[in-house]
Amino acid sequence: MEPALRPLTALRARRRERVLADQMHLFVAEMGAHVRAGRTLAQALGEVADDLPEPICSAVRSADAAMLLGAPPAEALALVGGESAGVVAAAVSAQLRAGGDLASLLDGLAETLLEREAQRRAAAVLTAQARATGRMVAAMPVVAVGGLAVIDRAAFAALVASPVGVAAVLVSGGLTAAGLVIVRRMAAVA
Numbered sequence: 001m002e003p004a005l006r007p008l009t010a011l012r013a014r015r016r017e018r019v020l021a022d023q024m025h026l027f028v029a030e031m032g033a034h035v036r037a038g039r040t041l042a043q044a045l046g047e048v049a050d051d052l053p054e055p056i057c058s059a060v061r062s063a064d065a066a067m068l069l070g071a072p073p074a075e076a077l078a079l080v081g082g083e084s085a086g087v088v089a090a091a092v093s094a095q096l097r098a099g100g101d102l103a104s105l106l107d108g109l110a111e112t113l114l115e116r117e118a119q120r121r122a123a124a125v126l127t128a129q130a131r132a133t134g135r136m137v138a139a140m141p142v143v144a145v146g147g148l149a150v151i152d153r154a155a156f157a158a159l160v161a162s163p164v165g166v167a168a169v170l171v172s173g174g175l176t177a178a179g180l181v182i183v184r185r186m187a188a189v190a
Contacts, residue, residue, distance in 0.1 A: 016055055017082055021120075023056040024084040025113040032106030041092070041102065042067055045076065056080065084113055127187035134183030138176050145169065 030051050034044035045067055049060040059080045067076035074093035078085055088109060095105050149156040159165035 020056055020059060020080070020082045021084055022117060023053060024080070024082065024088070025110045025117065027052055027056050027060060027080065028088055028106050028113060029110035032103050032110060035106060036103035041073055041096075045073075059085075084116075087113075130183060130187040134180055134187070137183075138180040141172050141176050 027048065030048040031041075031044050034048055035041065039047065045060065046064045049057050049064060052060060063076045063079040066079050067073065071079075072093075073096060074089040077089035077092055080088070091105060091109055092102070095102055145156070145159075148159065159169065
């Protein structure tokens with residue numbers, strides 16, 4: 001893959017993961033409904049994909065194909081993707097070993113996943129101001145140096161021609177980048 005496309009590919013993958021996480025409760029609720037209707041876990045996994053939107057529909061079809069090829073249910077469910085799929089796979093695996101009401105387990109998981117997404121969104125809203133401030137503060141030095149280049153070319157030329165000026169720009173850029181990383185980590189929503 002070309003280096004120029006890596007950020008776009010990474011962004012696309014993050015968006016897909018976010019959409020999968022948003023849709024995971026739908027998948028689990030549908031699985032619970034199918035199991036409650038008397039289907040086995042394998043049958044439910046095979047039939048539930050038709051009732052789901054993309055991209056989780058494709059992920060469920062891949063999990064179904066893996067189960068049809070002999071993968072254990074936990075491994076197949078983990079193929080749906082994301083952290084939530086791992087939670088679902090672990091819960092189903094534990095239930096299959098210990099026994100119990102699979103439909104109730106899936107219903108409870110669906111509610112928990114829905115609540116978890118609501119909390120993640122609320123946290124993202126509460127940290128939006130900090131993230132926006134971090135981006136604005138990080139952009140200020142770039143805008144200032146760009147403005148200097150436009151307004152006073154002689155001063156800009158002196159800045160980039162002087163070793164002290166270049167060092168000051170590099171140190172400023174490094175500190176700005178470090179500050180942006182710190183703000184992102186402080187405002188990160190898991």
